[in-house]
Amino acid sequence: MHEPDPTPTPDRPPRHRVAPGARTYWLLSRVIVLLLVLAATLVPAALWEPGRPWLLGGAATATVLLLPGVLLAPWLRYRTHRWEATGTAVYSRTGWLGRQWRIAPLSRVQTVEARRNLLHRLLGLAAVSVTTGSAQGAVEIQGLEAAAAEDLVGRLTDAVARTRGDAT
Numbered sequence: 186m187h188e189p190d191p192t193p194t195p196d197r198p199p200r201h202r203v204a205p206g207a208r209t210y211w212l213l214s215r216v217i218v219l220l221l222v223l224a225a226t227l228v229p230a231a232l233w234e235p236g237r238p239w240l241l242g243g244a245a246t247a248t249v250l251l252l253p254g255v256l257l258a259p260w261l262r263y264r265t266h267r268w269e270a271t272g273t274a275v276y277s278r279t280g281w282l283g284r285q286w287r288i289a290p291l292s293r294v295q296t297v298e299a300r301r302n303l304l305h306r307l308l309g310l311a312a313v314s315v316t317t318g319s320a321q322g323a324v325e326i327q328g329l330e331a332a333a334a335e336d337l338v339g340r341l342t343d344a345v346a347r348t349r350g351d352a353t
Contacts, residue, residue: 199269207328211259287324291348293317
């Protein structure tokens, strides 16, 4: 009897969801961007009367354009983002408007790293980046719990060391 292939295909998304705290991370990230844009327009509007109508119009436009992303993106991203690491490759599926599948065969992996910015650290999260020689860039897995990210980096590093390939 033939064993089913555990490799994700477009018929089956990668198995693992990101951490639930990723929603908070994405929400706070977008709120921070919105607040910076508003500060960049409202502070000058308060100080420069001749430019006030244009600056207030810019603030209103920015709010209209950015607010849907603040309100919808974190939950839609959480529903669609998936990842998986098998004995042969690392897979990720991202996107909330469009979908992007990324696959990095272990034989092509050059680096594996976990990143934790200030907001990641405050929320106990991390991002894992798996880099190959591809011009398309790294496979990124955002929103993992910090311990899971450290474990994943360790497992991938060991698996890559055992895998024969040219890493290009």
